[in-house]
Amino acid sequence: MEPLTSKKKxxxxxxxxxxxxxxxxxxxxxxxxxxxxxxxxxxxIRYPEVEREFSTNFRGMHSLKRDEEGKxxxxxxxxxxxxxxxxxxxxxxxxxxxxxxxxxREEKYASVYEINMLRCIFCGLCEEACPKEAIYLDGxxxxxxxxxxxxxxxxxxxxxxxxxxx
Amino acid sequence: xxxxxxxxxFVLVAIIFGISLVIAMYSTYAxxxxxxxxxxxxxxxxxxxxxxFQPLADGLKMFMKEEIIPTNAxxxxxxxxxxxxxLTACIGTAVIPWGSAITVGDRVIPLQVTDINVGIxxxxxxxxxxxxxxxxxxxxxxxxYSLLSAIRAASQNISYEIAMGLSIIxxxxxxxxxxxxxxxxxxxxxxxxxxxxxxxFILFMVCAFAExxxxxxxxxxxxxxxxxxxxTEYSSMKLGFYLFAEYINMFVSAAVMATLYFGGYNYxxxxxxxxxxxxxxxxxIGVGVxxxxxxxxxxxxxxxxxxxxxxxxDQLMHLGWKVLIPLAIANIVxxxxxxxxxxxx
Numbered sequence: 084m085e086p087l088t089s090k091k092k093x094x095x096x097x098x099x100x101x102x103x104x105x106x107x108x109x110x111x112x113x114x115x116x117x118x119x120x121x122x123x124x125x126x127x128i129r130y131p132e133v134e135r136e137f138s139t140n141f142r143g144m145h146s147l148k149r150d151e152e153g154k155x156x157x158x159x160x161x162x163x164x165x166x167x168x169x170x171x172x173x174x175x176x177x178x179x180x181x182x183x184x185x186x187x188r189e190e191k192y193a194s195v196y197e198i199n200m201l202r203c204i205f206c207g208l209c210e211e212a213c214p215k216e217a218i219y220l221d222g223x224x225x226x227x228x229x230x231x232x233x234x235x236x237x238x239x240x241x242x243x244x245x246x247x248x249x
Numbered sequence: 250x251x252x253x254x255x256x257x258x259f260v261l262v263a264i265i266f267g268i269s270l271v272i273a274m275y276s277t278y279a280x281x282x283x284x285x286x287x288x289x290x291x292x293x294x295x296x297x298x299x300x301x302f303q304p305l306a307d308g309l310k311m312f313m314k315e316e317i318i319p320t321n322a323x324x325x326x327x328x329x330x331x332x333x334x335x336l337t338a339c340i341g342t343a344v345i346p347w348g349s350a351i352t353v354g355d356r357v358i359p360l361q362v363t364d365i366n367v368g369i370x371x372x373x374x375x376x377x378x379x380x381x382x383x384x385x386x387x388x389x390x391x392x393x394y395s396l397l398s399a400i401r402a403a404s405q406n407i408s409y410e411i412a413m414g415l416s417i418i419x420x421x422x423x424x425x426x427x428x429x430x431x432x433x434x435x436x437x438x439x440x441x442x443x444x445x446x447x448x449x450f451i452l453f454m455v456c457a458f459a460e461x462x463x464x465x466x467x468x469x470x471x472x473x474x475x476x477x478x479x480x481t482e483y484s485s486m487k488l489g490f491y492l493f494a495e496y497i498n499m500f501v502s503a504a505v506m507a508t509l510y511f512g513g514y515n516y517x518x519x520x521x522x523x524x525x526x527x528x529x530x531x532x533x534i535g536v537g538v539x540x541x542x543x544x545x546x547x548x549x550x551x552x553x554x555x556x557x558x559x560x561x562x563d564q565l566m567h568l569g570w571k572v573l574i575p576l577a578i579a580n581i582v583x584x585x586x587x588x589x590x591x592x593x594x
Contacts, residue, residue, distance in 0.1 A: 096589055107451075110556070110557060112551075113556045113557060114552060114556050114557075116556075117287045117552065117555060117556040118287075118552065120286075120287050120288065121283075121286045121287055124289075124291055125285075125286070125289050125290055125291050126289050126290070127289075127290055129291070129294075146421070153505040
């Protein structure tokens, strides 16, 4: 067959020259390379103390947002759970009572909102599905834990801190 | 022999023993740090400031580990192996002159445990004994890999000892003495032997790498072929002793190289310093210079280890028998001819 490119290069094994057989020039060259790395800046980031900067569209832990008056935005419509390809989100809806007007924005809210962090694939589809801009994946990396049950995050971990809380 | 003499020697032995153990301990730390820096990493930095207590933590870990002696191992030899490795590593320091004599009052204290007139032969004897620890341990483990490693270590040491001995002969022709003290005294100021014996020095250094089982000649413990080599079956402090003995060996051979070829405690301008600092501080500065040379060699050992890949076994034998030995013999011939010519005219 005709060669398709002209990049073919036949390597022939030549006997080693005297300098190559002596090893020493090659060793000196190698040692010069390693010692030059001795003075270079190390690439290590000391993780627990220093964290690598994430890109702006990094998707980490979810947070359930509040509006400008500190009311929870989520209305438990279930679109996030529906859109979730990993089926990580479950919720139970409840009706707002008159005295809870300051806590929830609309008449319906999520009394239980759970995300299983072991199922979640951090695709961000819940974020896109949400009509109320209530869920964002803007948190840090989900921390490690020992038990599976501890990875099911409830509202206590997901809901944003109230604005007026000092 | 008066009692003061015995005390003086005893103190000297204790100090040297302590220093060589501490240096070996911190060599493990230095090795990891140097390796890290050469690879753009940081190395151990968690235990204490900049990881300074890492060797202590490692030592503690070694002590606390479970001790396992394989059922089919030869129990006594299995236990003697690491002890012998450690012993032979430590006794090599006895003949090394650490500095010129200190004068306190009318008492002259030589900074050398003993100046035997065949010091070089003593070093050779001790170094070749060192392989027994490896051999006995490897054989007693009753493990194929350990045995193979022990055989490798033995044949490697035998091969390289010849080249080492021959490279020393050329040095003896130059210095005219086998006493380490006299060899050092002969290199006063900057008249270091490496200037007269550069080829001999390179030969000696290559052989020293092979004798201490350091990279690129660390075939007895190459992980890819022999798991852990002769210390595959070892655990706890016995393993620690083997690893430790390697570092002490490195320290001793660095000291020997500095003594034989790099002037020991001599340095340019030493006469002026000795005349101006008195009979105690002056020699101690020399000791400091000697240790700087030793540390430079230890750094060199590590630098080489993290640069050069391991030799294949046939390459090792080829280098030992077909390159180093003929070169060493040629070095002897050239040196003796040059000396004869210089003395003849």
